[in-house]
Amino acid sequence: MRRLFLTLCAAALGLVLGMSPAAAAGPPPEFGTDWHDPVTAGPPVPTPGTTSCKATVADTEFRDYTPYKGTYLPPKGCGDRWNKVVLRLEGAVAGRQYDRLGYLHIGGVEVLRTSTPEPSPEGVAWNVEKDVTRYAATLRSRQPVEMLIGNLVNETYTGVIKVKVTLTFYAAEGSAEPAPVPDRVLTLDGAHTVGAAYEGTLTTPRNSERIVAEVYATGSGGECEEFWYLTVPDAAPYSCKAQDGPYREVRVAVDGKLAGIAAPYPTVWTGGWSNPFLWYVIPGPRAFDVRPVEYDLTPFAGQLNDGKPHTITVSVAGVPEGRSGWSTPTNILVWQDAGADRVTGALTTHREGAPRNTTALEQGAEYRLKADGGHALTVAGYLDTSHGRVGTTVTREVAATSLHRWTKGETTDGLQARWDDDETVTVAGRGPATVTHARRAYTMNGETSISGGRLRTVMTMGDRADSATLRAGAPPRWTRLDDTYTGDASYNQDVPRDQRHATGVSRERYRLQGSGVCYDRTLATAQGELTEDSRRC
Numbered sequence: 001m002r003r004l005f006l007t008l009c010a011a012a013l014g015l016v017l018g019m020s021p022a023a024a025a026g027p028p029p030e031f032g033t034d035w036h037d038p039v040t041a042g043p044p045v046p047t048p049g050t051t052s053c054k055a056t057v058a059d060t061e062f063r064d065y066t067p068y069k070g071t072y073l074p075p076k077g078c079g080d081r082w083n084k085v086v087l088r089l090e091g092a093v094a095g096r097q098y099d100r101l102g103y104l105h106i107g108g109v110e111v112l113r114t115s116t117p118e119p120s121p122e123g124v125a126w127n128v129e130k131d132v133t134r135y136a137a138t139l140r141s142r143q144p145v146e147m148l149i150g151n152l153v154n155e156t157y158t159g160v161i162k163v164k165v166t167l168t169f170y171a172a173e174g175s176a177e178p179a180p181v182p183d184r185v186l187t188l189d190g191a192h193t194v195g196a197a198y199e200g201t202l203t204t205p206r207n208s209e210r211i212v213a214e215v216y217a218t219g220s221g222g223e224c225e226e227f228w229y230l231t232v233p234d235a236a237p238y239s240c241k242a243q244d245g246p247y248r249e250v251r252v253a254v255d256g257k258l259a260g261i262a263a264p265y266p267t268v269w270t271g272g273w274s275n276p277f278l279w280y281v282i283p284g285p286r287a288f289d290v291r292p293v294e295y296d297l298t299p300f301a302g303q304l305n306d307g308k309p310h311t312i313t314v315s316v317a318g319v320p321e322g323r324s325g326w327s328t329p330t331n332i333l334v335w336q337d338a339g340a341d342r343v344t345g346a347l348t349t350h351r352e353g354a355p356r357n358t359t360a361l362e363q364g365a366e367y368r369l370k371a372d373g374g375h376a377l378t379v380a381g382y383l384d385t386s387h388g389r390v391g392t393t394v395t396r397e398v399a400a401t402s403l404h405r406w407t408k409g410e411t412t413d414g415l416q417a418r419w420d421d422d423e424t425v426t427v428a429g430r431g432p433a434t435v436t437h438a439r440r441a442y443t444m445n446g447e448t449s450i451s452g453g454r455l456r457t458v459m460t461m462g463d464r465a466d467s468a469t470l471r472a473g474a475p476p477r478w479t480r481l482d483d484t485y486t487g488d489a490s491y492n493q494d495v496p497r498d499q500r501h502a503t504g505v506s507r508e509r510y511r512l513q514g515s516g517v518c519y520d521r522t523l524a525t526a527q528g529e530l531t532e533d534s535r536r537c
Contacts, residue, residue: 004194027526028053028265031502035528036272036281036341038117038126040288041510041521043133045131047087048176051136053078053169057087057106058147062161062420067148072106072139078171081178087112090164094123097159099270101220102149103329104165107138108187110329112165113216113290115269118276121157121497125462128288132167134333136181139167182212182333188312191330196319198328201309204301209385210335211301214292215314217250217264217328225325228318229266229417229444230404232369238406242320245359246417247373249317250328252295254303255310258352260295261377263398263421264316266444268461274446275457277504281525285463285483285508288411292331296425298392299381302345317355339386349380349393366407374399390429397422399428414447432472440465456490457525467514479514503527 053075073126074080087104089112097119104112111132117124132139149161172178188200204211220227224240232244252260269282270276279287297304304310314328337343353376362368380393402417421440426433443462449457463483470476489504505526510518524532 003257027529027531028214028526029503031277031500031504031528033279033498034120034122035124036525036530037124038281038283038288039523039530039533040436041508041523042289043510043512043519043521045084045129046171047168047170048083050083050084050173050176050368051078051171054169055165055167055169057145057165058104060147060162062102062149062151062163063153065148065150068145070145072143072145074140075169077379080167081172082133082169083172083176084131084137084170084180085133085139085399086170087128088131088166088168088170089114089128090125091116091127092123092125092162093117093119093159094161095119095121095158097151097157099272099276100149100151100161101218101269101327101403103147103216105146106135107141107143109135109138109185109331110216110292111135113218113292113329114149115287115290116118116161117270118280120280122422126288130167130289133179134181135185135487136179137183139169155503175521176453179414182372183336184334186332186334188330188332188403189309193292193296196323196326197313198330198516199311199313200330202304202308202312202332203307204304204332204334205303205336206307207337207340208301208305208334209298209337209343209383211297212298212333213252213260213295213312214260214331214333215250215252215295215328216290216330217314217316217318218290219248219264219326220269221342223323223325225319225323226269226272228325229402230413230415233297233359233361236367236369237408238367238369242318242323244318244320244357245369245371246402247357247371249294249355249373249375249398251315251317251332252297253311253313253315254297254300256313257350258377259297259300259379261375261396261398261439262293262295263400263419263440263442264293265291265442266417266419266461267321268459273446273457273459274455275448275491277455277491277502278459278487278506280504280528281530282485282506282508282523284461284485296392296394297332298383299347299379299394301343301350302381303347305343318357337385337387337490338419343383343385345381347379347381348391349378351378353377353397357429366405366412369402369404370404371400371404373401388430388480393424393426395424396502411450412447413449416445418443423529434469434471436469438465438467450493453493455493456488457489459486461485461503475515477515479512479517482509482511484509
C-alpha cells in the first residue's frame with residue numbers, strides 16, 4: 001500500500017510539473033516501439049490580441065517526389081496591413097521512413113525550408129511555427145503554391161508524410177501597428193543551379209533604398225555534403241573526401257563581384273551521425289525550421305537601380321568541382337523610397353581579405369585533421385534619397401576551426417568544431433549613424449564509436465548569437481541567443497528493430513534575452529520519454 005501511495009504521489013507531482021504520468025514514474029530502461037512526439041525548446045511566435053484570420057496553404061500527403069501545387073488566397077476580415085503573420089505546419093508520419101527535406105513556395109518565394117522526424121511504428125506528430133510577416137507584400141494577393149517533401153514509399157519504407165500548413169494573420173488594431181515590412185519580395189529570374197552555384201537575374205525597382213538577400217542554404221546528400229564539416233582532403237584515409245577539406249562559405253556575388261559572405265549553419269538532420277535515437281524527441285537546432293542566411297546588399301543598390309537585369313550568383317566555397325549536394329534558394333527583400341521615383345548612388349568601397357584555408361593531418365593511433373579557414377569582406381556605398389544622402393557600410397568576417405579525429409575503419413569518428421560569423425552594418429545619413437553588430441557562433445562536439453556491434457553517439461551542439469543596434473540619443477536594442485543541445489544514445493547494429501535495445505538521453509536549453517525579452521526553456525528526455533519541461537522566465 002505504501003508503494004502504491006508513493007507511486008501515485010510521484011505521478012501527481014509530475015503532472016504539476018508538466019510531465020506525463022509515464023515520465024513522472026520514471027523513463028523505461030530502453031526505447032520501445034513508440035516514443036514522445038518531437039518537441040523543440042524554442043519560443044512560440046509572439047502575437048497581439050487582435051482580430052485574426054486564417055488561410056490554409058496546403059493540406060496534403062507526400063509519397064514520392066511529386067510537388068503539391070495549389071493556390072493561396074488572402075483571407076478577408078483582417079485588412080492587408082498586418083501586425084503579424086504566422087505560418088504553422090502540422091505533420092504526421094508512421095511506420096518506417098528516413099528523414100526528408102522539404103520546402104514551401106508561395107508566389108515563388110521560399111517561405112519555409114524544413115525537414116521531418118524519423119517515425120515510430122505507431123507514428124509521431126510534430127509542428128513548426130514561423131514568423132513570416134516579412135513576406136507580407138507577397139501574401140496580399142492571390143499566389144500559386146508549391147510544396148515538396150520528397151519521399152519514397154515501398155514495402156520497406158512505409159511512412160507517408162502528412163502535412164497541413166496554415167497562415168494566421170493578426171490585424172493591425174489599436175496599439176498593434178502594421179509591421180514595418182519590405183515593400184517587395186523578389187526572386188531571381190531564370191534561376192538555375194550549376195554545381196554548388198545558384199544563379200539568376202534581378203531587376204529591382206529604381207527607387208530601392210535598402211536591399212537584403214536571404215539564402216536558405218542547406219547541405220544534404222551529394223557525396224557527403226550532408227556532412228560537409230567531416231570531409232577531408234583527398235590524401236587522407238577517410239570515406240568522405242573534398243579536395244580542400246571541410247571549409248564551406250556561402251557567397252553572394254552581384255554581376256560577378258563578391259557582395260557578401262557567410263558561415264553556413266552545420267545542420268544535423270534527424271537521422272544524422274548514424275543515430276536516429278539521438279534525435280527522435282528533441283531534434284538538433286534548426287532541423288525543422290532552417291533559417292536563411294542574410295546579406296545586406298544596400299551598398300550595391302546604386303548599381304542595381306538602373307532598371308536593368310543584373311546577375312546574382314550564390315555559391316558555396318569549398319565544394320569540389322561538379323559535386324552536388326547544396327541547395328541555396330534565394331529571396332530578395334526590397335524597401336523603396338516613397339518620396340522618390342528614382343534613387344541613384346554608387347559602390348564606393350570593396351575590400352576583400354585573402355581567403356585562408358589550411359589543413360594538417362597527423363597520423364598515429366588515430367588520424368587527426370586540423371582545419372582552419374576564414375575570410376573578410378568590407379563593402380560600402382551611398383544612395384541619394386528623398387531624405388538626403390545615405391551611406392551604408394557592411395563589414396563581415398567568417399572563421400572556422402575544427403579537429404576531426406578517427407581510427408582505422410572509422411570505428412571511432414569525432415569532431416570538435418566552431419564557426420564564427422561577425423557582421424557590422426553602419427548606416428549614416430543626415431542624423432546620427434545607426435550601427436548594428438551581430439556576432440554568431442556555431443559549435444559542434446560529437447563522437448560516434450562502435451564496439452562489440454553497438455554504436456554510440458555523444459553530441460553537443462550550440463547555436464549562439466549576440467546582436468546590438470546603437471544610435472546616438474536612443475537606448476541600445478540588443479538580443480542574446482543561446483540554444484544548446486546535448487545527447488547520448490546507443491543501439492545494437494545490424495539486428496531487427498526489436499533487438500536493438502536502444503537507450504538515449506537528450507537535453508535542449510533555449511535562452512533568449514534582450515530589450516524587453518526574456519525566454520528560457522529546458523527540455524530533457526530519456527529512452528523516448530519527456531522527463532523535463534521547465535521554464536525560467
